[in-house]
Amino acid sequence: MKKMIMLAAAMLASSPAFAADDWGSSSATSWDAKPKQEAAAPANVDGKQCGQDDARLANIVPVLKDLRAGKTVEPLKITFGTYMDLTTKVRGILGDNIVIVTPSCKDAVLFEGELTSKVQLPFPEALVLINQSLQQRDSEKLKFIFKNVQAESASRQEIMSFTRAQTYPLETGKVLATVANIKPLANNDDEIGIAIISLYAALGGTLNKGEDNVIYITVYNWGVSGVSVDNKDWLGVVHRSDTLNIHPILLTNIYNTIGIRPIR
Numbered sequence: 001m002k003k004m005i006m007l008a009a010a011m012l013a014s015s016p017a018f019a020a021d022d023w024g025s026s027s028a029t030s031w032d033a034k035p036k037q038e039a040a041a042p043a044n045v046d047g048k049q050c051g052q053d054d055a056r057l058a059n060i061v062p063v064l065k066d067l068r069a070g071k072t073v074e075p076l077k078i079t080f081g082t083y084m085d086l087t088t089k090v091r092g093i094l095g096d097n098i099v100i101v102t103p104s105c106k107d108a109v110l111f112e113g114e115l116t117s118k119v120q121l122p123f124p125e126a127l128v129l130i131n132q133s134l135q136q137r138d139s140e141k142l143k144f145i146f147k148n149v150q151a152e153s154a155s156r157q158e159i160m161s162f163t164r165a166q167t168y169p170l171e172t173g174k175v176l177a178t179v180a181n182i183k184p185l186a187n188n189d190d191e192i193g194i195a196i197i198s199l200y201a202a203l204g205g206t207l208n209k210g211e212d213n214v215i216y217i218t219v220y221n222w223g224v225s226g227v228s229v230d231n232k233d234w235l236g237v238v239h240r241s242d243t244l245n246i247h248p249i250l251l252t253n254i255y256n257t258i259g260i261r262p263i264r
Helices: 002-012 055-059 061-068 078-084 088-094 121-137 139-148 156-162 169-179 198-200 248-258
Strands: 074-080 098-101 110-111 118-122 148-151 165-169 191-195 214-220 223-229 233-238 261-263
Touching: 002 214, 055 088, 055 198, 074 078, 074 165, 078 098, 078 121, 078 139, 088 223, 088 261, 098 261, 118 223, 121 139, 121 148, 121 169, 121 198, 139 148, 139 198, 148 233, 156 198, 156 214, 156 223, 169 198, 169 248, 191 198, 198 248, 214 248, 248 261
Parallel strands: 074 098, 118 148, 214 261
Antiparallel strands: 098 110, 165 191, 214 223, 223 233
């Protein structure tokens, strides 16, 4: 999971590129890396280790064969990222024989294809899963993420790092904006801009409790040129492309939603 989070953090600083598909045209370079989920360091709650994948995943075929034969099996305990990595066919065979486990021991059970509670994930990890779903043109997987994932709260500095915009091929970005129920940035004939901080808000992300909630917004030519904490640690977010400019009013509204008090 640490590698996944580090990779996602790197993605926040750059625009992803997608191979040509029926959701939009291709961009200049391909983004073929498929980050592999690594188990988080399990928590120890009342002597119980949590957040670990079931050992049966090392050879899942016997489990699948038993289910197809109508046999009863003990539900597989797997992390959310691992569950998302399973193929649609395998997820279909497993059905409700799944328990989604977390490092905090707050497990969720599948019932008739629905999780009984949302799974909390660090936002960078959730962002990796979102972008993988877009690459795979898997709209059902994308919908499942936004319906079942709650982004963990974050510090002001982390929220500043989420205050970025990325371009997506036009149709891909439209799919993302529709599923996430967010307002995209400007678009042209080929691409559309998405504010990453809006995805964080769409996943229910908030500021850590007890933290100072002020972030300063610097504005230049009707677009956000930077954000800072106490006028220090300034993070420039200005872009030349109109499709990447974040309007100050939009950012102000998003910040208010996640518990930040923006000052311009």
